[in-house]
Amino acid sequence: MRFRLECVECIVRQARRTAERCTPDPARRLAIIKETMRRLCADPLDRSPAEHSLAAYAAAAELSGVADPFRESKAEQNAIALAMYPALRERVARSPDPLRTAAKLAVAGNVVDLGVGLAFDVREEVEKVLGGTLAVDHFARFKEELASARTLLFLCDNCGEIVFDRLFIETVRAHFPALRVFAAVKGAPIINDATLDDAAAVGLAAAAEVVSTGCACIGAPRAAIAPRLVELLDSCDLVIAKGQGNFETAGGPPRPMYFLLKAKCPCIAEELGVRFGDVVFMRRPAPAPEA
Amino acid sequence: MRFRLECVECIVRQARRTAERCTPDPARRLAIIKETMRRLCADPLDRSPAEHSLAAYAAAAELSGVADPFRESKAEQNAIALAMYPALRERVARSPDPLRTAAKLAVAGNVVDLGVGLAFDVREEVEKVLGGTLAVDHFARFKEELASARTLLFLCDNCGEIVFDRLFIETVRAHFPALRVFAAVKGAPIINDATLDDAAAVGLAAAAEVVSTGCACIGAPRAAIAPRLVELLDSCDLVIAKGQGNFETAGGPPRPMYFLLKAKCPCIAEELGVRFGDVVFMRRPAPAPEA
Numbered sequence: 001m002r003f004r005l006e007c008v009e010c011i012v013r014q015a016r017r018t019a020e021r022c023t024p025d026p027a028r029r030l031a032i033i034k035e036t037m038r039r040l041c042a043d044p045l046d047r048s049p050a051e052h053s054l055a056a057y058a059a060a061a062e063l064s065g066v067a068d069p070f071r072e073s074k075a076e077q078n079a080i081a082l083a084m085y086p087a088l089r090e091r092v093a094r095s096p097d098p099l100r101t102a103a104k105l106a107v108a109g110n111v112v113d114l115g116v117g118l119a120f121d122v123r124e125e126v127e128k129v130l131g132g133t134l135a136v137d138h139f140a141r142f143k144e145e146l147a148s149a150r151t152l153l154f155l156c157d158n159c160g161e162i163v164f165d166r167l168f169i170e171t172v173r174a175h176f177p178a179l180r181v182f183a184a185v186k187g188a189p190i191i192n193d194a195t196l197d198d199a200a201a202v203g204l205a206a207a208a209e210v211v212s213t214g215c216a217c218i219g220a221p222r223a224a225i226a227p228r229l230v231e232l233l234d235s236c237d238l239v240i241a242k243g244q245g246n247f248e249t250a251g252g253p254p255r256p257m258y259f260l261l262k263a264k265c266p267c268i269a270e271e272l273g274v275r276f277g278d279v280v281f282m283r284r285p286a287p288a289p290e291a
Numbered sequence: 292m293r294f295r296l297e298c299v300e301c302i303v304r305q306a307r308r309t310a311e312r313c314t315p316d317p318a319r320r321l322a323i324i325k326e327t328m329r330r331l332c333a334d335p336l337d338r339s340p341a342e343h344s345l346a347a348y349a350a351a352a353e354l355s356g357v358a359d360p361f362r363e364s365k366a367e368q369n370a371i372a373l374a375m376y377p378a379l380r381e382r383v384a385r386s387p388d389p390l391r392t393a394a395k396l397a398v399a400g401n402v403v404d405l406g407v408g409l410a411f412d413v414r415e416e417v418e419k420v421l422g423g424t425l426a427v428d429h430f431a432r433f434k435e436e437l438a439s440a441r442t443l444l445f446l447c448d449n450c451g452e453i454v455f456d457r458l459f460i461e462t463v464r465a466h467f468p469a470l471r472v473f474a475a476v477k478g479a480p481i482i483n484d485a486t487l488d489d490a491a492a493v494g495l496a497a498a499a500e501v502v503s504t505g506c507a508c509i510g511a512p513r514a515a516i517a518p519r520l521v522e523l524l525d526s527c528d529l530v531i532a533k534g535q536g537n538f539e540t541a542g543g544p545p546r547p548m549y550f551l552l553k554a555k556c557p558c559i560a561e562e563l564g565v566r567f568g569d570v571v572f573m574r575r576p577a578p579a580p581e582a
Binding site for chain 2: 006
């Protein structure tokens with residue numbers, strides 16, 4: 001997704017909100033906001049919003065010395081979701097269409113996001129998404145494509161949310177035992193995104209082969225991620241990209257890509273052709289027809 | 292009002308919205324936003340939000356060559372309000388308490404604001420305010436003080452809104468014919484604030500002695516306004532300050548001041564102790580007791 005003018009004010013707001021987490025000192029908070037603006041001023045801003053928003057988090061870390069300001073929130077989000085896991089697994093198992101229920105739960109889990117600055121209640125969101133409709137619903141096509149896929153790459157997003165992803169991947173693999181699934185998490189802390197530590201904390205390895213982006217990126221920008229992940233992006237039969245960051249940084253891999261997210265930003269909602277707050281399970285076709 | 296960290300992102304948003312009015316060129320729009328950020332970075336940001344937000348409007352004017360991007364909107368707002376004027380005057384005359392009705396209309400008129408980026412419908416707002424309650428209502432005290440006042444200074448805010456102000460001032464003077472009323476408008480175009488031209492267009496001089504701030508300020512910051520207005524601020528028995536800008540820049544004049552506004556910004560709502568969107572008729576006592 002291209003950078004939009006509205007993204008500037010959003011990144012300045014992210015700088016302020018992160019500064020508030022990193023230090024109680026108003027002068028230092030202001031310094032973080034100004035440093036973020038200086039970096040934005042010095043940049044042509046021709047990459048994705050997710051890539052440019054790193055300016056805010058880097059400025060906050062450098063000027064406050066706090067490398068992982070979302071650490072406690074992340075642990076709490078994982079704990080809340082893990083506590084929900086047994087009941088959700090039961091619910092998936094008893095539902096008329098377990099795969100679809102697990103897919104909707106994975107979309108619902110995307111409400112857990114500390115970057116966008118919206119309040120959320122993951123339990124409420126689960127009921128809302130399970131009881132409601134997806135604004136874009138390409139699940140049927142996904143199920144079809146899954147039947148002939150040998151490999152699936154799952155680009156994870158937030159803490160807490162990865163528990164829902166684990167349940168979804170487990171359900172996929174129960175239906176398609178031969179499928180090989182890779183789940184990518186961040187190589188270092190960034191906002192409340194899941195890292196290798198979080199993957200371990202929620203037992204993601206029980207469901208998928210966990211790989212790392214190799215860096216503290218937002219989403220999975222091709223220019224920043226580890227060669228192993230580029231290779232998987234280019235070779236896996238299907239790619240699931242969770243959340244806004246992965247949508248924003250999605251390049252043009254040769255495979256069909258599914259975006260599972262809640263539109264928590266009006267610009268992203270516009271790009272997707274949905275309303276702010278909508279949830280989607282959207283297929284983006286492969287740019288060129290496969291041989 | 293002191294500058295808050297949230298004001299930075301708000302001013303960057305104002306820069307973007309003004310840039311969108313000034314030029315269709317995305318590169319120039321981005322340049323305006325960046326120039327605004329550069330100015331904010333170079334400033335200690337120790338004055339009121341209204342004063343610092345000038346950075347956005349100055350950058351837009353300088354980089355686009357458009358000195359008055361709100362010109363057409365302002366003419367339209369004056370025309371809409373003028374068309375409403377005869378019926379509103381009738382309504383005031385027929386109401387059980389004409390002075391209070393005119394006061395509430397003056398508050399309702401403050402919904403006309405192109406700086407804050409909220410959509411509004413002045414006809415709807417009139418019905419809402421007349422039918423509703425003021426979140427802070429010091430009107431009774433105002434009426435008392437008016438009885439013994441010889442001079443009243445009215446700090447105007449937006450185009451369109453000044454038609455409501457005219458009606459309020461006319462109603463005040465009908466009740467207190469000996470009162471001398473001054474109405475201050477901007478010395479040059481800034482956002483959709485009323486200037487001397489707008490005062491002339493809506494016949495404000497029929498109600499009050501029109502004076503100018505002497506500059507393109509937002510509100511009436513003491514350091515920027517003309518000596519004549521400073522003198523009036525210090526000598527008038529009562530001061531009415533319309534809108535957020537006048538609230539933000541209100542210094543400590545020795546007279547009681549009344550703030551008539553709609554809280555269109557969450558920070559100002561917090562400062563006033565009201566909810567976002569509330570309307571107030573609030574008295575701020577004189578800092579020192581009068582002799």
